[in-house]
């Protein structure tokens with residue numbers, strides 16, 4: 421590597437390690453200086469793309485053919501935890517496993533999951549109703565609620581407490597995982613370095629608990645795990661997908677709920693409008709799957725607390741051969757970064773990108789299919805998309821009529837962990853709902 425490139429890599433690594441979302445935003449710039457394709461050094465060839473046509477080209481091309489996951493540090497490290505769970509795969513193996521997992525999270529299969537969402541939303545509502553005026557950490561409550569609803573949807577109420585432990589065990593392992601992702605070098609997992617050992621123990625604790633769960637009573641056939649068991653017989657694959665669903669589904673949904681509540685707290689008239697429309701449909705009860713068509717279309721914040729606070733901050737692929745993207749020639753093994761936070765600020769597709777404009781999600785706005793990609797797209801598009809939108813809409817529509825959210829005293833700073841979180845939590849003052 422040339423000296424200039426090493427120097428640039430060292431500077432970039434420091435900025436990336438401190439705050440990757442801020443790094444990407446700085447790199448892409450804004451307004452007239454916005455760069456939809458931005459190559460950069462990070463101990464190898466890298467490019468950030470924020471142009472919907474190019475994003476479509478990368479994400480929608482057949483899995484693992486031109487742009488793959490193999491060899492990328494993120495997927496190498498995450499596979500230590502998820503094994504051969506869907507999230508870390510590409511190519512034919514991915515296609516086969518996706519056919520198994522996809523139906524578990526679609527259509528009528530989501531009906532019992534929606535019941536779990538309504539019960540969790542109801543519990544959150546009761547918790548926030550008494551005492552009616554106080555300050556709460558909304559990020560913490562959203563994380564708890566998301567874990568409850570996901571655990572119940574996965575295995576049903578009798579086993580939900582055990583399933584929820586998987587979320588806690590992942591939260592424990594997460595800092596070790598993130599440290600490894602940002603380290604200058606990743607050692608092979610068989611080398612007993614302190615980092616490998618720590619992550620190894622934390623991963624073993626998570627996977628052993630998942631194995632314990634699978635040894636308990638069989639979950640009801642209409643739960644997500646029950647449906648998976650009906651479609652898959654290999655015990656290791658079942659365990660891998662169970663861990664994948666918790667890791668991919670918990671904090672992502674929590675972030676969508678958190679940032680949607682944050683933006684609604686910042687925009688009281690919009691919050692009032694959603695509360696009034698929800699009240700007209702629900703009249704004080706929790707929202708259900710059957711209410712969804714009648715609920716305000718943007719009550720789920722478009723899956724990402726409006727466009728500019730999406731839960732996922734990075735999607736990566738690696739070029740397999742030479743590629744031409746946006747006038748740039750990319751050599752093989754170039755890492756292509758797609759950051760929804762910069763993509764959703766592309767001024768060509770998002771006028772006033774930083775303004776909260778919920779009408780963007782009322783179904784009347786026409787935009788490039790890949791200008792808004794909080795759930796990715798193409799063959800790897802999130803399989804939990806509908807689950808997450810439904811959970812967010814049910815929680816927001818249930819909670820909002822029952823409480824008043826005081827505007828936040830300061831803007832949140834986004835911190836990039838496995839998913840985005842508000843740095844230091846999200847403290848909001850709650851009050852009683854206006855009579």
Ligand code: HEM
Nearest residue numbers: 507668669672673676731732794795796800802803804808
């Ligand atoms: C608002 C919440 C969520 C967001 C923003 C989100 C976002 C994403 C994105 C961007 C991807 C594509 C990654 C890539 O192309 O490399 C993805 C994939 C995936 N997500 Fe989600 N997700 C959310 C919720 C969920 C939930 C609730 C589940 C499951 C319970 C889930 C399970 C998965 C799985 C298994 C994949 C891998 C799909 C594949 O490669 O075929 N996600 N998600």
